[in-house]
Amino acid sequence: MADILTFNDLKKHFVIGQEGFLRREPITVKAVDGISFAVQEGETFGLVGESGSGKSTVAYTTIGMYRPTTGTIRFRDKDLFADKKRPLALRKQIQIVFQDPGSSLNPRRTVAQILALPLRLHRPQENVLQQTAQLLDMVELTLEYMHKYPQTLSGGEKQMVAIARALATEPSFVILDEPTSALDVSIQGKIINLIMRLQREFNLTYLFITHDLSLMRNVASRVAIMYLGKICEIADAVEFFRTPYHPYTQMLLASIPVLSEEEEALKPRKTVSRGEIPSPVNIPSGCSFHLRCPRHMDICSVVDPVMVEVEAGHSVRCHLFPPS
Amino acid sequence: MDDAPLLEIKDLHVHFHVYGGILRVLDGVSFVVHRGEKVGLVGETGCGKTTTMKATLRVLPMPPARIPGGQILFQGQDLLKMRDDRLRRVRGRGISMIFQDPTAALNPVFTIGQQIRAVVRHSTEKRLSRSQIHDRMIQPIREVALPDPERMLGSYPIQLSGGMRQRVCIAMALVADPKLLIADEPGTSLDVTIQDQILRLLGRLVEEKDLSVILITHTLGIVRQLTDRVYVMYAGTMVEVAGTEELFRNPLHPYTHGLMEAVPRLTGGGVSDGIPGRIPNYLHPPPGCRFHPRCPHVMDVCRQEKPGFYRVSGDHEVACFLYRDKERSA
Amino acid sequence: MGEVIPARHSHPTISLEQVKLMERQTRRENLGRAWYKFSRNSLSLVGAAMVLLVLLLAIFAPLVAPYPEHVKPFTDFANAKLPPSWAHPFGTDEIGRDILSRSIFGFRYALWMGVVVLSLVVPPGVLLGLVAGYFQGTRIDTIIMRITDIFLAVPPLILALAIASILKPNLSNAMMAVSLMWWPWYTRLVYGLASTLRNEYFVVSAEVSGASTAHILFREILPNVISPIFTKISLDMGWVIIIGSTLSFVGLGVQPPEPGLGTMVASGAKYLPDQWWIAVFPALAIVLIVLGFNLLGDGLRDMLGAEEI
Structure with a gap:
């Protein structure tokens, strides 16, 4: 399958202040610190990480909120940051659904007004009202919603409107930034199934960002785990859950609260969660996970491991898997 | 062992008086916690689980809230009728609480030491010496496995990570050796x-100290990990109660069933559509069973009558007409 | 039947007329809800009534005032300093003019002052605040906000006094002076709100779609700051009128014989306490207008607040 979005050694550092009295040294947060991967046409690529892992920074850089410090993101064969201002034709292709439906819809605009903006910008020759109606229908909302304000909608309905807005430009690539983590579990399923149905119908490619591994198991075709700005493991979803290699992945899996014995059996037994994610201002030397790692070795605190393809399509960045 | 329950809530009603009428938020909730028992209270946003606990601690804002009926018996005494000075003694020493968001639960302008000292002072009438106070402050900090207790006392909340703050909150809840610990979504604002770690810590402390626990959460997996018995709440009513293992093996109420189906499984197999519709408006709750507009098995009787609790097996009770005929006498 | 919107899912087909009908319905509902929020506090209604009264009196002053000619140069020493009576409910002043008539005309000057000052002040103040807030952290932000700070650092009344005294003392110079010191408050207010709103996801989402800066400023951010702006305008009406009256009181605003309320209080102050009505009734007129706008402002804040009832 063809690659649709390619990250090449992407780094995004933020300067958050200065320290030192005589020589002022900038304090940098290395939110994303050199990631490379490619999302393939038509797949759902799961990007999993805890807070501070940099997964949201990846999303916001992709949609053009930030410019990369170094490295590139290519959409098909175009560099997303070739121009100073991203051209409309590229904006149309890459859209996002945010985590917090409360903040992502303007409380002072009706659903119709919210949906009209991308329609007017990207499909100017079409009938806005007609298209608005079709978008609502697409996300299974009735036309009565057209003139409602967001505060009268439930969380799930708000997220449906946010999905309709993202699809209004007829994109080919959509970033889903924790689209259901603010919702109750009884409506999560409805939103997820809507998202998956729309993917089939419109041949969309998803970058699905979440901290919920159980959800990933059910929707993603491939999964990457991020920790402190770097990817530590990347694999096909089935393979990933069958044989997780990286100690951090194992710790994540072991920490999931599950509902049944069958699921319990899938969790790594030996690993127990310990320690907390260090501040991204002071990233530990060597492998950034070594302080929490149950299997750390001397080399781990000194040398940062490199990504190694252990099996076809399954890569790990850990000294337990040295390059051959 | 004393057979009387530690906490017993009987037919509790809570109303909120607002514009347009009365929100009937709790509609006859009953709830029992025995000594040394770990009980889960599960339900989704707005189902009334937090209101129930606030009513128990008598921290509901009144008005707009009113309690038109019900009893909350703690060690046999009705908390709703208790005088304020005695109630203050129950809070903290009898019942203490830890909250979902440890950042909001700690005062940012005082050190951890100052905040724990205040709790220690209030925990007893006796005048404590300096070293006694110090011991009582250090002890719980050790118990929650915080590193370097002495330095911890001098730090401000902002200097600690989210997990450490949650541990501090747990330590503060344990200072007065309470009999009952109410944990409202512990750790759910933190990373998995x-x-x-927090859940395992809670589990260990509960075993060691022989505490009774009420765990309030919307995450079913957490309940399964930590409790002996589970109550499921929907829209201000209790819909099911059972031993934890029994409930997860054999959920009976259509709501419980739908809720469990809706959780994505690590075993895969896709995600179910969840439960159609949304939680009812408390201003005009549906008559009869409050779940009937969303229920896939709705019958005529559900629209008219409120179901009672039917005991299906040993400790498994369900408020659903589907099980009216399957009732067994205990 | 008009144009028909096709439905692919289980919803019934619906015509464009029906959609428009629903839009009208929603509008009516929103108006109803707004009125409910406003009228929940009876003091807002009192404020609105007071403002309406002042407004009507000012507009129809020549018809309402019993002695409209007393507003022009006029003397009647025979009837000077008469206490309140049926003929002169507020009494007469030191040269025999009817105080009620002059107060009614005084409302005209007060309102005129408020309306002119605020319409000079609000648009540039709000615009600068929006721009600075949206471009928060850039050089544009720094330049706009430092200029604002400089203006805020000058004691307002003293600035107005200085300007009014350098230029010819009259109403339009007083208004200019007040305007010059007033706009930074709007910039500050809007800046604070806009710099928070610019990070909301709905603004980011508009940016991602490629919306113009003008769209983001006026369609996304402005509607969310309109409510505090209106509240402030209503509260400021009172303040501007007080400052205008103060300037008139010290002789830098409305010039005699024109009936500025502040001017009237100033000239009446000499006759306190014996001929109290000369100063007290114009002063009460100021109280009426200022209090009215303050209460109205509170009501507007309740009404325009986003909270769901």
């Missing part, structure tokens, strides 16, 4: 690896 940290949440796991």
